[in-house]
Amino acid sequence: MGRHSLPDEYGAAAPDRRPRARGRTVAIATVLVLTAAAGTAVAGRTGLLPLGGSCADEAVRVDVVAAPDIAPALRQAATHIREQEVTSDGHCMDVRVTARDAYRVADALRAGKGGDYEVWVPDSALWLDRAVSDTDSTSVTPTGNLAATPVGVAMLPSAARSLGWPSKTYSWAELAATATEGDKLRLGTADPARSAPGLLALTMIGASASAAGDDDDTQVAAAAKILASRMSDSDGQVLDTLARDASGTEQGNPRRNQAVILTEQAAHRHNAGAGEEDLGLFYPKDGAPLLDYPFALVDERGQSTDESRAAVRLMTFFGEPEGRRLLARHGFRPESGDPDESVVTAAGGRTPQPYDQDGFEPPAPEAVQETLGMWTITVQSARLTTVVDASGSMGQPVPGRGQSRMDVTKASLIQALSQFTPDDEIGLWEFATHLDGDKDYRKLVETRRLGDRDGKGKAHRDRLTAAFGDLTPVPDGATGLYDTTLAAYRAAQESYVSGKFNALVILTDGVNEDPGSISRSSLVAELEGLRDTDRPVPVIAIAVGPAADKEEVKEIAEATGGSGHQVSDPAQIHAVILKAIMEAGSTV
Template sequence: MCMAPDHTDAPEGDASDVRTVRQYMPAALLAIISVALVTAIVFVVGAIVTNRPEAAADDAAAAAGCLPSDLRITADPAVAEALESILRKPAGGSGDCAGVTVTAEPSATTAVALGKGERPDFDIWVPDSGMWPAYVAGVAESTGSEAPELVVGDTIASTPIVLVAPEALASSLSGENAAFATLAKQQSFAALLPDPATVASSSAALLALQTAVGGDARTFTGLVLSLARSVPSTEDALNEVAGSSTSAVAVTTEQAMSRYADAQGDHTPLSAIYPTDVKASLGMPLVTVADSSPTTLEAVDTIAEAVSEDDGRLAKFGLRDAAGHSEDADLAPVAPTDSTNQYEVLSTWRVLTAPSRMLALNDVSGSMSKPAAGEMTRMDLFEQAAVRAIHSLSTESSLAVWVFSSRRIGGQDWQEVVPFGPLGDPAHKKLSLDTANNLHSYVGGGTGLYDSVLAAVSYMRETYVPGEVNLVLLNTDGYNEDDEGLTLDELLTELEKIHDPAKPVPVIAIGYGPDTDQDALEKIAAATEGAAYQALKPTDISTVLVDAVAQRGCRPYCS
């Protein structure tokens, strides 16, 4: 049955108005209900998200002054333990930040991986020196890799460079003798340098040594090649000094010495010496990649603040604060070393200590038998100098010996008397020394200079060994006397043709006595980016030859 609409409750007015209100009432209610429903969903979802265990943990961590649980921190072992201890319970926080984990990895390992193009597996990196980011760029350049752009932030900790010696030697190295300059002058003890390519304290020490000698390139080069013997690690250096039967000094850090002393207990036979002339120290910075997230950048600030407000835990791990202050009032503050210069001196060291592949081209013309000093001939003096020069070369180097005079073998002016071999091979080193002592037996004929130089340089170019310092060491006392061979202009033209900047073969030429064609030697050296020396007095021969060998790695940029 159909019932008529009830108009009892209808408002006054036109019937059409009443119909309109009744018709659209359901749509309005639907809209209101929809808004309420959406609001409820958002509220419920938000509550679910907020109540996730991870979110709740992060909120609690933030409230306690902790870092996000998923933040990745990689730090050098020198600072990793101290950093983790501080971040697990920061001084300004109110709880235990159990989620903080710091991965310990040697700075050199991280730097090499980044330099070879590997993606960073950290959000924040704390190396033991600000040098390492520059090292990353250097590795990338040499390998042609694309390394991440790194941003070096605040330094959070430091440790000064010290010299470590047995107590008896340490007591004599006091006052003015407690200095890097002493290392440059000393003759009575050996200095052990942990490998600068992997140990930052050594590159900082090299910079201090360079500063101590006034930045003089020649003095510094000789010092690097003759003074410091490199050992693989800091531990090796300290152990060797502690057990050395001869006087020796190890270059390391205050922290490394402190840890060594702690391990030895009351039986530590070593003492730390704080250099008085050049203050050097490692600064440990916070490093991030250039496109780090806001969360990471906030974490950097949090870490810097937590360490600066630390309650002494840096000192418990043998470290000083960022400015180099120690809790020991008797120890003066030492500011961190300039990391840019530290990397530059490391680069210099690597060039200077690169294995040499040297061809010694020795003049044995008749004039070498002329008297030089007393009853000694030019050749006698040269033989003595040659022996010293061989001893100055590292065991990683290789050496060949040629002699030259006019028409030694038919129309050929040069002769190989010792083929290339490693000086680390006792038999080859003995053969080289025996030959140096017996060069007088080859003396005779004129000076077949130009053809011999071209032959030697050509041979070195054809047999070039990458990664080594390939060079010709030319020793002569006269002028070219081979009228049937090359002229000087022809020689220089040929040297220019075979020159390759990517594979340099410098000629280091030494002229002995007043009869030398020094102008020709200088032109030959210039054409090969080498150097020319002259020993005018007999007493100069030994000094000049050894100096020339010492300068082999920095040519043509030695001062």
């Protein structure tokens, strides 16, 4: 599918950089920064500390990169701070704001890039987790939250009325079911891999469907397929997919959406636009997750004391009356998430829609991560060859479980299998020394579509599930990792299928124990030589248990453009596989 950069509707050209003060070699403790900034904030509440005459020459510059939806509010705050000569430790502040998609910033920081700005304000803490998920990541230090806005489903008036808005309330699962019933409701979203509202909504659909008894995730998979067919690349584009004319002519166009996953703030901004039809906003009764707009210092160690204190002074401004009023004018709630009646009404919320939800528990990070993995394999079918360690050590017990490593591994693989669609292709190998004559590996199940059936009508999914269940440790078998990896990688390359996400998943609970095998350095060199960027097959290598070597699997996997992981409990395997697929799928 096509990818497009977000149009910079806020005029967010990146500012020219100036020479920066980099005097500190030791990071300022956040508590000290907050203490100093709090003192300034107390003074600020009695007046905005105007200085006599111009202080431009002495101003401390603070560069901010922010999510496009909150960037205009930050720019207005910057103008107010400059005009009123708000100070930090006696210095005026020159705040410059650049709008940039949060997923782009997170990926850059995770790769160790960035750091040419002091502050990052993404729309969700989800991006902070992504930004620091690698050992080479640029440091990011959260210091608080600026604002909040709930995620709901916004609809054109005709569609909203047909569903009984505002009197009738729906769960996330019920709204998703409506969207999957033929052409009853054409529902769009921004790409959940690039949109926090899209990802949180899809996670809530899954939780809601599970609570309603959908144990096999069929409803969330169906919803994901529908959303994938009506997906926009970014949050900035999703409103453009709505039908625009009130006559109904365009609203009958099947390529135009009648509803979209949207935040209250985005609906507020849309409804305030000249000539736009006001949207009705559904707040699902099982909870509307909040975007929380974290305020984070970037590469705090590299900032001067003046820069970091001025940055936090900027944050405290939004806790003051003028800052809170400014956020409300832009359609945001305060960081507590408490509703503002005027904001809700302007955004299309009406009683009895449950826009004030005390006690709502947001989805756990693990649930969000699994949803992202599921989304990745839903929008692009996968072709995976799973290679499982069958050495004798896989028979050892898992502490506290009363099961062997192999037993827990099999259960986790079967659980992961449930997340894949009939169009996905999956196969199975096992490996241990001298498993098949002189070979350390054996192919058990061909890599084929899960929906394919054999001559007896048995689905490939069922055959693979049975093969997972039959995996048994070889009592005297050792870990023949290197020869197996090379052979499986060559086979995966030879059977590469265009248009699918091709990958090799290797699970091992130990280091290579075959003295007659290829060396690690030779294996890495071979893999690097075989790697083909036009036909990528990343290796996802998972070290299971304390005896496995994460650095070994990481080195092997990264030679192919893949990733290495370690889990202490084999029950974590299915979540790691989905996370790794998501990460690898975003780079191939």
